[in-house]
Amino acid sequence: MTEPRTPPLQSRLPQVGTTIFTVMSALAQVHGAVNLGQGFPDFDCDPRLLDLVNDAMREGLNQYPPMPGVLPLRVAVAAKVEALYGRRYDPDSEITITAGATQAILTAVLCCVHPGDEVIVLEPCYDSYAPNIELAGGRVVRVPLTPGTFRPDMALIGAAITKQTRAIIVNSPHNPGATVWTRAEMQQLAELLAPTDVLLISDEVYEHMVYDGAPHVSASSIPALAARAFVISSFGKTFHVTGWKVGTVVAPAPLTAEFRKVHQFNVFTVNTPMQHGLARYLADPEPYLQLPAFYQRKRDLFRAGLVRTRLRPLPSAGTYFQCVDYSAVSSLPEGEFCQWLTREIGVAAIPLSAFYEDGFEQGIARLCFAKRDETLNAALQRLANL
């Protein structure tokens, strides 16, 4: 008898290892550090939302929902998007509920990218984009956002568009840069794409975290972009329930039809009671309308503390992230600095270089302020020792 043997397999994603988020969270735990690395709240969601999901479960809403998502939630999303961004999406043919934004982005990429197609990403960027494109057999074309400001350089984006370009992935408000695209920038993108067949995958998971009275300019609010866009959002971010993994994709009917072909054989459906609970919760717009004020107060508390340290806070116009320039403190490369900060100072952060394929170094670390005030104050107290 020969020993049972696991056959070797050739990796589809040979470059992918353990993510920096897992590494830093583990290190934070070992050293008892305040974890401002991974981007999730350390406080609970509105108990009313829990009650609504619980009600749905007890009402027996626990079996497979329709493939695109439960109708009340698609109707609620249609009303919300129309009220906020002025475009009416048809709940039947243009709105799909997904297992978080991560699945939505992968599904959007898989449904439109063929082997050899090029997809433009703007670096630094969320770590799932490039592997998603590679899984589809596409080629990742990396265009840098302007170092220092993280603003899009339209000339560079324009120069990257070729006959092979199938799509561009844009993320505003931006993780990790904490920038928010202006209407003028979104319009410039529309003009750039107008003569092409390039699709837009617009990652808007932080749509309700925009500060200082600025608007979130959704791709759905610009008709020339909306016509070619998968617009993606995440209830996990908006309602402090990142572990629920429920997101949305709104897109014109022909794009949605292709999206759903992949979606139905990818996850098929997303958990039923959460969808009903979210649909009922959305009847009141206050929770998401108040989110900018809620997070702006935390941002301001955190920044007020940071200016008393030797870290230099960069602008944070959106998202729940705050980048800091640490060049006055250390000349270590970003990865080493973040490990040192976790070990010696007791605050975990994420090196910005992790969001660049080539590990571009700028002496910047990303901190997350979606934390209780006590957590932020504890971190600030430690950072004051720098």
Ligand SMILES: Cc1ncc(COP(=O)(O)O)c(C=O)c1O
């Ligand atoms: C830019 C960006 N896109 C997508 C996601 C994923 O969202 P979800 O948790 O809904 O999958 C995140 C989460 O960190 C993110 O930062």
